[in-house]
Amino acid sequence: MSEFGELHTYRICLLPGDGIGMEITAEAVKVLEAIALREDVSFAFAEAILGGAAIDETGTALPDATLEVAHAADAVLLGAIGGPKWDTTDPTKPRPEQGLLGLRKALGLYANLRPVRIFDALRDASTLKPEHLQEVDMLIVRELTGGLYFGERAREYGVPGAGGNGAAGQRAYDTMDYQEYEVERIARVAFEAARSRRGRVHSVDKANVLESSRMWREIVHGVHGTGYTDVELIDQLVDNTAMQLIRWPAQFDVIVTENMFGDILSDEASMLTGSLGMLASASLGDGTALYEPSHGSAPDIAGQGVANPLAMLLSVELMLRYSFAMEESADRLGRAIEAVLDEGWRTRDIADESTPDERLVGTAAMGDLVAERL
Numbered sequence: 222m223s224e225f226g227e228l229h230t231y232r233i234c235l236l237p238g239d240g241i242g243m244e245i246t247a248e249a250v251k252v253l254e255a256i257a258l259r260e261d262v263s264f265a266f267a268e269a270i271l272g273g274a275a276i277d278e279t280g281t282a283l284p285d286a287t288l289e290v291a292h293a294a295d296a297v298l299l300g301a302i303g304g305p306k307w308d309t310t311d312p313t314k315p316r317p318e319q320g321l322l323g324l325r326k327a328l329g330l331y332a333n334l335r336p337v338r339i340f341d342a343l344r345d346a347s348t349l350k351p352e353h354l355q356e357v358d359m360l361i362v363r364e365l366t367g368g369l370y371f372g373e374r375a376r377e378y379g380v381p382g383a384g385g386n387g388a389a390g391q392r393a394y395d396t397m398d399y400q401e402y403e404v405e406r407i408a409r410v411a412f413e414a415a416r417s418r419r420g421r422v423h424s425v426d427k428a429n430v431l432e433s434s435r436m437w438r439e440i441v442h443g444v445h446g447t448g449y450t451d452v453e454l455i456d457q458l459v460d461n462t463a464m465q466l467i468r469w470p471a472q473f474d475v476i477v478t479e480n481m482f483g484d485i486l487s488d489e490a491s492m493l494t495g496s497l498g499m500l501a502s503a504s505l506g507d508g509t510a511l512y513e514p515s516h517g518s519a520p521d522i523a524g525q526g527v528a529n530p531l532a533m534l535l536s537v538e539l540m541l542r543y544s545f546a547m548e549e550s551a552d553r554l555g556r557a558i559e560a561v562l563d564e565g566w567r568t569r570d571i572a573d574e575s576t577p578d579e580r581l582v583g584t585a586a587m588g589d590l591v592a593e594r595l
């Protein structure tokens with residue numbers, strides 16, 4: 222309680238989005254309410270639309286009203302966006318992803334942290350042999366508001382010669398564009414994170430080919446030399462990293478990399494944990510932070526109540542830690558998730574032949590199990 226005997230209220234903007242987003246967001250609310258019951262805090266929720274749901278209702282993936290709610294909140298919790306209904310290759314049509322990218326940009330969320338943590342109980346769920354997962358514990362620090370995602374892009378029609386055999390045709394391009402300060406600040410995030418971990422940073426680039434990578438490498442080394450020489454810095458080319466992640470994942474502590482490289486490598490790394498349904502993420506900047514599972518909206522299983530809510534609940538853990546400084550509650554949530562897995566409870570995606578039928582649960586039951594153990 223505060224001096225006035227009032228509960229401190231944290232305002233959380235909920236953006237369930239599309240597909241399984243609604244189902245997993247409900248479990249996050251359930252768990253937060255269970256936490257509020259035993260702590261001197263309360264959570265106030267405001268829900269808004271984003272992605273495909275917003276396109277259907279307003280014609281745009283990121284309505285102004287949604288942005289206002291997000292700005293006013295202490296933290297944003299996002300489910301997932303996208304789905305086949307809104308899939309289009311027509312550059313003039315709105316896409317759900319524009320909602321997420323626009324939100325990241327508008328909130329200045331330049332640092333995306335994706336912890337890859339192996340739960341003992343899930344060692345056998347990984348497609349890698351368990352012996353390769355010994356001591357795997359890494360943090361992917363993905364630059365989130367620059368690079369290929371936000372550089373200049375265009376589609377041009379009627380370009381002479383582009384159709385082949387001298388005929389006119391289409392041309393399209395995207396640009397990997399970085400400015401010095403963007404690389405500098407993400408490098409700092411990575412070095413700071415490494416300091417509170419095992420003190421090693423792999424900076425991943427494609428400096429043997431790309432100019433933006435050569436600048437990236439220079440700047441990362443500059444930041445390292447002026448204040449972080451206690452941290453070990455290793456340069457690695459992105460194709461090599463893709464290979465090393467499944468050859469010897471334990472070599473990594475912190476990986477820092479460009480937006481698109483980080484997008485690809487984090488999906489790859491998620492499979493070490495057994496399922497993309499286990500990978501949480503925190504997007505941090507100078508203001509309100511955003512938390513979301515790294516997985517997509519899984520339209521194939523949406524509405525069936527079978528989605529794994531654990532990546533969402535692990536994202537809640539990150540929110541408690543980074544945005545609300547509720548370390549103890551975050552630890553307790555982490556332990557509750559671990560306990561549920563140790564007891565053998567599984568959603569479909571992390572189950573295997575050895576999972577007994579009575580331990581196979583759906584989204585809401587998994588949320589209940591975690592909430593009960595808080």
Ligand code: IPM
Pocket residue numbers: 303318321322484515
């Ligand atoms: C992610 C997702 C998004 C991204 C998509 C949905 C735009 O894949 O958060 O990794 O590419 O950043």
Ligand code: MG
Pocket residue numbers: 484485488515
């Ligand atoms: Mg991705």
